[in-house]
Amino acid sequence: xxxxxxxxxxxxxxxxxxxxxxxxxxxxxxxxxxxxxxxxxxxxxxxxxxxxxxxxxxxxxxxxxxxxxxxxxxxxxxxxxxxxxxxxxxxxxxxxxxxxxxxxxxxxxxxxxxxxxxxxxxxxxxxxxxxxxxxxxxxxxxxxxxxxxxxxxxxxxxxxxxxxxxxxxxxxxxxxxxxxxxxxxxxxxxxxxxxxxxxxxxxxxxxxxxxxxxxxxxxxxxxxxxxxxxxxxxxxxxxxxxxxxxxxxxxxxxxxxxxxxxxxxxxxxxxxxxxxxxxxxxxxxxxxxxxxxxxxxxxxxxxxxxxxxxxxxxxxxxxxxxxxxxxxxxxxxxxxxxxxxxxxxxxxxxxxxxxxxxxxxxxxxxxxxxxxxxxxxxxxxxxxxxxxxxxxxxxxxxxxxxxxxxxxxxxxxxxxxxxxxxxxxxxxxxxxxxxxxxxxxxxxxxxxxxxxxxxxxxxxxxxxxxxxxxxxxxxxxxxxxxxxxxxxxxxxxxxxxxxxxxxxxxxxxx
Amino acid sequence: xxxxxxxxxxxxxxxxxxxxxxxxxxxxxxxxxxxxxxxxxxxxxxxxxxxxxxxxxxxxxxxxxxxxxxxxxxxxxxxxxxxxxxxxxxxxxxxxxxxxxxxxxxxxxxxxxxxxxxxxxxxxxxxxxxxxxxxxxxxxxxxxxxxxxxxxxxxxxxxxxxxxxxxxxxxxxxxxxxxxxxxxxxxxxxxxxxxxxx
Numbered sequence: 097x098x099x100x101x102x103x104x105x106x107x108x109x110x111x112x113x114x115x116x117x118x119x120x121x122x123x124x125x126x127x128x129x130x131x132x133x134x135x136x137x138x139x140x141x142x143x144x145x146x147x148x149x150x151x152x153x154x155x156x157x158x159x160x161x162x163x164x165x166x167x168x169x170x171x172x173x174x175x176x177x178x179x180x181x182x183x184x185x186x187x188x189x190x191x192x193x194x195x196x197x198x199x200x201x202x203x204x205x206x207x208x209x210x211x212x213x214x215x216x217x218x219x220x221x222x223x224x225x226x227x228x229x230x231x232x233x234x235x236x237x238x239x240x241x242x243x244x245x246x247x248x249x250x251x252x253x254x255x256x257x258x259x260x261x262x263x264x265x266x267x268x269x270x271x272x273x274x275x276x277x278x279x280x281x282x283x284x285x286x287x288x289x290x291x292x293x294x295x296x297x298x299x300x301x302x303x304x305x306x307x308x309x310x311x312x313x314x315x316x317x318x319x320x321x322x323x324x325x326x327x328x329x330x331x332x333x334x335x336x337x338x339x340x341x342x343x344x345x346x347x348x349x350x351x352x353x354x355x356x357x358x359x360x361x362x363x364x365x366x367x368x369x370x371x372x373x374x375x376x377x378x379x380x381x382x383x384x385x386x387x388x389x390x391x392x393x394x395x396x397x398x399x400x401x402x403x404x405x406x407x408x409x410x411x412x413x414x415x416x417x418x419x420x421x422x423x424x425x426x427x428x429x430x431x432x433x434x435x436x437x438x439x440x441x442x443x444x445x446x447x448x449x450x451x452x453x454x455x456x457x458x459x460x461x462x463x464x465x466x467x468x469x470x471x472x473x474x475x476x477x478x479x480x481x482x483x484x485x486x487x488x489x490x491x492x493x494x495x496x497x498x499x500x501x502x503x504x505x506x507x508x509x510x511x512x513x514x515x516x517x518x519x520x521x522x523x524x525x526x527x528x529x530x531x532x533x534x535x536x537x538x539x540x541x542x543x544x545x546x547x548x549x550x551x552x553x554x555x556x557x558x559x560x561x562x563x564x565x566x567x568x569x570x571x572x573x574x575x576x577x578x579x580x581x582x583x584x585x586x587x588x589x590x591x592x593x594x595x596x597x598x599x600x601x602x603x604x605x606x
Numbered sequence: 607x608x609x610x611x612x613x614x615x616x617x618x619x620x621x622x623x624x625x626x627x628x629x630x631x632x633x634x635x636x637x638x639x640x641x642x643x644x645x646x647x648x649x650x651x652x653x654x655x656x657x658x659x660x661x662x663x664x665x666x667x668x669x670x671x672x673x674x675x676x677x678x679x680x681x682x683x684x685x686x687x688x689x690x691x692x693x694x695x696x697x698x699x700x701x702x703x704x705x706x707x708x709x710x711x712x713x714x715x716x717x718x719x720x721x722x723x724x725x726x727x728x729x730x731x732x733x734x735x736x737x738x739x740x741x742x743x744x745x746x747x748x749x750x751x752x753x754x755x756x757x758x759x760x761x762x763x764x765x766x767x768x769x770x771x772x773x774x775x776x777x778x779x780x781x782x783x784x785x786x787x788x789x790x791x792x793x794x795x796x797x798x799x800x801x802x803x804x
């Protein structure tokens with residue numbers, strides 16, 4: 097803990113020692129419960145109340161079965177209030193994105209004119225008189241064969257088709273088009289929606305039924321703003337929250353992600369900026385390096401030009417521009433005359449101006465590359481840390497054979513945990529800074545960032561190298577000190593950013 | 607091919623051909639004894655530049671017909687905002703998301719005929735044609751009529767100006783189809799057409 101006074105925004109450095117040593121015992125005991133509890137402890141620390149990150153964000157991880165139960169619960173709840181058949185109610189709820197309050201509100205707002213609500217949801221009102229379809233033999237409009245009326249069926253809109261065609265129709269809609277909550281009646285221009293009871297009665301194929309149920313759950317989750325699928329591949333869990341927010345949630349499968357945007361948890365940067373950043377990286381990262389090395393922009397229309405021949409008399413190919421300029425000084429070609437082979441007009445005014453514009457646009461690119469490189473570095477390191485976990489595990493076993501207890505060696509795993517957290521936070525701090533204009537708060541932020549980065553790298557070095565050479569007692573002290581320092585610096589940095597969000601310190605670039 | 611699709615198509619063919627003489631000016635025939643590929647023909651409706659033209663359609667019946675729409679495109683070249691002048695692809699809602707299993711080939715052909723009478727330039731398949739349709743409707747009319755006469759045997763005397771220009775371009779060694787498209791897309795300006803012939 098050397099130079100932290102310079103960087104300390106929250107003045108955490110001084111009381112950190114006591115604070116942390118107080119936690120020491122508790123810390124070791126709870127080790128295997130992960131870092132969630134750690135956050136809670138930090139929030140109890142006397143650092144003030146602006147600790148949004150460290151407040152508990154109540155969420156719950158649901159399995160597929162629990163989702164169905166939840167759906168049934170909502171149906172029941174609403175059905176207790178309004179007396180509508182469950183199949184119709186389900187369509188209504190889907191129409192209102194499973195927002196039961198909104199449904200009830202509308203239902204009573206339209207009091208006396210509830211017909212309208214049913215119409216908007218594309219379902220026939222259950223209070224309407226049913227048409228009697230007890231007619232004789234009829235022909236099915238789809239397969240054009242005549243069947244007995246007992247073999248014909250339809251929705252309340254009265255369009256009747258034979259059961260064979262119905263099941264084929266539903267099969268195509270479910271299997272090929274992936275529809276579930278919004279399958280309409282097969283008749284032309286009829287928008288009445290097929291309810292789940294009919295689907296289940298007409299479809300006997302297990303595969304189709306399963307897919308249908310899966311699609312139903314899926315659309316239930318997608319529609320419901322308090323539910324979100326875990327983004328891990330092949331994880332079928334759903335996270336349920338009490339209220340929607342940009343916060344970290346953790347799935348039972350171990351994946352930690354942002355509830356708002358489903359990306360990996362990206363504190364301190366905002367979802368919008370992260371999205372912009374990821375898109376920019378996808379579009380640009382490789383290309384921009386090449387562009388930077390091989391091209392210049394046309395001084396007039398700024399189109400990017402690659403010179404593929406030796407002559408320095410360049411004519412912009414852009415149809416509307418056709419500007420002629422010198423590749424060397426970027427000034428207009430005219431004053432060069434045909435006889436100049438080498439350009440010696442360095443200080444001509446317009447050439448200078450052209451070079452300035454060029455420089456500005458290159459600076460933008462350089463700036464992006466600066467942030468991108470650092471972001472990528474941490475991303476890369478983070479990917480390598482799983483190797484470190486394996487190595488640390490071996491080391492821990494080794495140490496246990498040297499007469500250390502299981503609890504005593506857990507500090508190593510904890511250290512890698514902290515290292516990964518710090519790398520992840522650092523990674524996103526570069527995205528955060530990329531979108532910001534310079535101001536004093538940003539300078540403070542960058543100091544925090546630099547300090548955390550330096551500490552993180554030292555910790556990483558300890559874990560990578562020294563661990564194999566130094567004596568175990570020594571290293572334990574060193575590593576523990578360092579990871580605690582990193583952890584507290586990380587909290588300081590995040591708190592500063594969050595406070596900035598609350599107090600609107602950050603000026604964004606457009 | 608599923609049995610529903612085959613029986614449906616058979617049934618539809620019978621219906622259409624029995625109504626053939628009833629003045630609807632549409633026809634469908636089988637290509638072979640498979641029911642996958644059909645040939646259709648519609649006559650250009652009166653009061654349009656397509657009047658009296660015979661427009662051939664290729665109809666592909668998917669395995670899942672009638673639960674999915676048939677794939678229809680124009681074989682005969684046509685100048686129309688909702689039909690590609692290059693590929694014959696059609697932009698029509700009932701051939702896409704508005705398809706319903708209860709619709710038939712007959713209703714499709716009748717809808718296409720209606721599309722010839724009433725184009726939807728705001729929902730174009732061919733942007734060049736649509737732009738001409740909106741900006742210079744009389745030129746569009748002239749061009750569409752000329753195309754119908756060249757490709758679809760529409761009756762009546764052909765526009766001599768158009769004919770001359772087309773002749774001039776083809777005499778330079780270009781093929782007829784790209785020549786006509788270049789002229790039509792460049793407001794029948796000979797020089798522009800020659801610049802942009804593809």
